Amino acid sequence: MSEEREVFCLEDKYLRIGTVEQIQSVFGPQDKFIRTIEEKLHVSITARESELHIMGAAKKNVELTADILVSMFNIHSKGGELNVETIHRLIEEAADGTLLDVCNAMDESVITTHRGTPIRCRTAGQKEYIKSLRNDTITVCIGPAGTGKTFLAVAQAVRELENKEIDRIILSRPAIEAGSERLGFLPGDLNDKIDPYLRPLYDALNDILGPERVASYRERDIIEVAALGYMRGRTLNRSRLILDESQNSKLEMLKMCLTRLGEGSKMALVGDVTQSDLSKSDSGLEKCASIIKSVEGVGIVQLGNKDVVRSKIVRDILRAFDVSESKAAEKRNPGRGKSNIRKKK
The missing domain is CATH 3.40.50.300 (P-loop containing nucleotide triphosphate hydrolases)
Known part of the structure; x- marks a missing residue:
């Protein structure tokens, strides 16, 4: 996911992205999308203005979460649809190491x-x-x-x-x-x-x-x-x-x-x-x-x-x-x- 990280600059456990409005859109209604990721990967995601803080006991899950969030912002910025089914698919693809494939597919x-x-x-x-x-x-x-x-x-x-x-x-x-x-x-x-x-x-x-x-x-x-x-x-x-x-x-x-x-x-x-x-x-x-x-x-x-x-x-x-x-x-x-x-x- 190096290409997306150049855009959104992942540093340690912080993900710096665009505006508060973008964060609200990507989080989903009542933060439903983020809650789904937190439950599946056992992490905590906190928004502080235009910065996301990811915490978790397993470093791998924190990194997977960062990759998923980067993909979600990319999909949103290109006008793609984000829904619960999309989030589940991104989680599965991230675990399989094929997240970039599914994100590229959504460009089509x-x-x-x-x-x-x-x-x-x-x-x-x-x-x-x-x-x-x-x-x-x-x-x-x-x-x-x-x-x-x-x-x-x-x-x-x-x-x-x-x-x-x-x-x-x-x-x-x-x-x-x-x-x-x-x-x-x-x-x-x-x-x-x-x-x-x-x-x-x-x-x-x-x-x-x-x-x-x-x-x-x-x-x-x-x-x-x-x-x-x-x-x-x-x-x-x-x-x-x-x-x-x-x-x-x-x-x-x-x-x-x-x-x-x-x-x-x-x-x-x-x-x-x-x-x-x-x-x-x-x-x-x-x-x-x-x-x-x-x-x-x-x-x-x-x-x-x-x-x-x-x-x-x-x-x-x-x-x-x-x-x-x-x-x-x-x-x-x-x-x-x-x-x-x-x-x-």
């Missing part, structure tokens, strides 16, 4: 919403994901719930649309019920039938563009809904296709989807292999990633529990499940190796 702004709020990467994994979405023709992103897989794919698609890099956004999602695609029993036309399955994508679009613009774009087919099973035979030019919940697609369907790409188009396959409604042998996402990972223009991004931005309790729940599942797997298959999917360098 994807797009500004219709309300004027910038959408930023909040983890190093998310920054890698956005890099792949921008640079690779096909991005396969596999990760647990709450890592921003769908939201960031939609945000990047809107950015490309507004920059006139593409002409339309195509949203697709396997409509899986009881292990097969069943749309016929739902009332209405195709859009009405597939809409309930695409609600998370619409929520993201509404957050970014606003409901009125989304409705206008849909009327003009700038934003198109396409059931995966109805895409066979199409060629998609100057489009961004987002296939959400792609762990619910069989390998042959993913192959069909991938081969729809035409000139100037990009695709994002997004999914969580731990939440497949298909049997493990039928789900094609991991198999697809393994097959195409060495193809030029393909990026494979695997997000983990550290990339969960939805809520700290979601990260804790996922860790608990990971521990339980790992123990169960070890009992079933002692010494068995992990998944062979690796990110493309």
Whole structure:
């Protein structure tokens, strides 16, 4: 954290920063952010005008606290969001020695919403994901719930649309019920039938563009809904296709989807292999990633529990499940190796 210390001048146990107003903002409502750090690292933080005094029995914790506070002031000065979830993430990253990575990730702004709020990467994994979405023709992103897989794919698609890099956004999602695609029993036309399955994508679009613009774009087919099973035979030019919940697609369907790409188009396959409604042998996402990972223009991004931005309790729940599942797997298959999917360098 030497780069930040040059800015804020850490001396012994004192951290000299800017104004009293900055301190109040970074401390949070009723000093909630500082209380969180004090409880987690067993330190005491006191503000004296524009100087912070950090005290603690463990020197390492005092140093970690200083690094966290420097990062908080940097994030605040750049217009980044500080909330309890951000504080928990900074504490975890500081303990792991990767605090600078997460702070650098927060510098990455994807797009500004219709309300004027910038959408930023909040983890190093998310920054890698956005890099792949921008640079690779096909991005396969596999990760647990709450890592921003769908939201960031939609945000990047809107950015490309507004920059006139593409002409339309195509949203697709396997409509899986009881292990097969069943749309016929739902009332209405195709859009009405597939809409309930695409609600998370619409929520993201509404957050970014606003409901009125989304409705206008849909009327003009700038934003198109396409059931995966109805895409066979199409060629998609100057489009961004987002296939959400792609762990619910069989390998042959993913192959069909991938081969729809035409000139100037990009695709994002997004999914969580731990939440497949298909049997493990039928789900094609991991198999697809393994097959195409060495193809030029393909990026494979695997997000983990550290990339969960939805809520700290979601990260804790996922860790608990990971521990339980790992123990169960070890009992079933002692010494068995992990998944062979690796990110493309």
